[in-house]
């Protein structure tokens with residue numbers, strides 16, 4: 001049988017990412033491919049850098065999109081800042097802190113772990129204690145928005161502690177950028193990475209990163225070469241750098257960058273503070289519906305992420321079957337639990353273009369239909385009214 005074109009169904013993406021892509025972003029991707037050194041393209045690259053500075057709230061010159069997914073942005077921060085023999089304090093309160101540890105060790109550095117329960121934020125006191133016992137740690141690394149649990153850590157306070165001990169900070173903002181407040185310069189973050197597919201309403205595959213002046217100085221004064229040729233910012237900046245003369249480093253993912261450009265235009269047009277507020281407002285609407293149905297959140301309200309809602313699964317329900325019925329009958333994707341939370345929670349994303357009232361109505365009614373059908377112990381006929389009441393308030 002001849003293989004023909006791939007035509008995916010239209011799904012509503014309410015998992016931990018990718019999230020719904022804004023139609024303006026998908027149509028931007030379909031524009032003609034031009035050369036990655038074409039002067040027209042170089043002009044667009046400069047606009048991307050400007051708009052990323054806006055999104056990150058930074059004046060950092062070294063603010064660029066890495067041509068690969070969030071994981072590559074993570075790796076970019078670690079390989080550029082760490083050298084063999086360095087020490088890094090790494091906070092883990094979910095899946096992604098564990099990946100930071102992997103990165104530290106692959107750089108030949110030592111990871112000093114600060115661990116918190118999954119679903120809890122990073123405890124600043126534990127970080128302070130870690131610095132007291134390892135005052136020469138070069139880096140403090142933590143995840144701002146832990147997508148595996150839905151917990152937000154206090155990035156500002158954690159950065160203050162690192163600064164007190166003269167350490168650089170590496171912050172995972174893959175799920176936070178565009179969804180909750182993030183202030184790179186005000187909080188004194190030295191290296192930060194994000195992703196396009198979470199709260200930016202864009203397609204997966206690009207990772208915005210930003211490095212402070214202090215971080216750039218550390219990179220310039222390295223004793224050893226950055227272990228990754230592709231991610232070495234000294235080389236990447238030959239292409240993305242400030243001067244008008246751009247040298248070939250790798251072929252930029254031209255159309256994916258059109259998509260990022262359009263998503264950042266959307267963010268500017270909405271206004272980043274409005275985007276944060278939209279995420280929060282919609283979270284409260286979803287929450288009202290889920291709680292009316294009888295479901296509960298695993299993260300305390302004080303540090304709950306609005307864009308990632310981790311809720312307990314009603315007793316006796318085959319959670320994988322629920323997710324597959326949502327997908328097959330309603331074209332709706334929600335996320336499973338990850339790591340220690342596998343089988344225990346669903347992760348319902350309200351990220352970027354997915355954070356819309358019509359998605360919430362679909363999610364609540366589809367969940368109620370499937371759970372009701374499976375005889376789960378939930379309250380029926382109340383979720384939409386509760387959501388609507390919250391929405392009107």
Ligand SMILES: *Cc1c(COP(=O)(O)O)cnc(C)c1O
Pocket residue numbers: 017069070071072074096143145146147148172174175195197204205
């Ligand atoms: C999704 C995610 C990543 C990885 O991003 P990819 O684009 O999947 O490589 C890293 N950290 C966090 C917190 C994430 O949510």
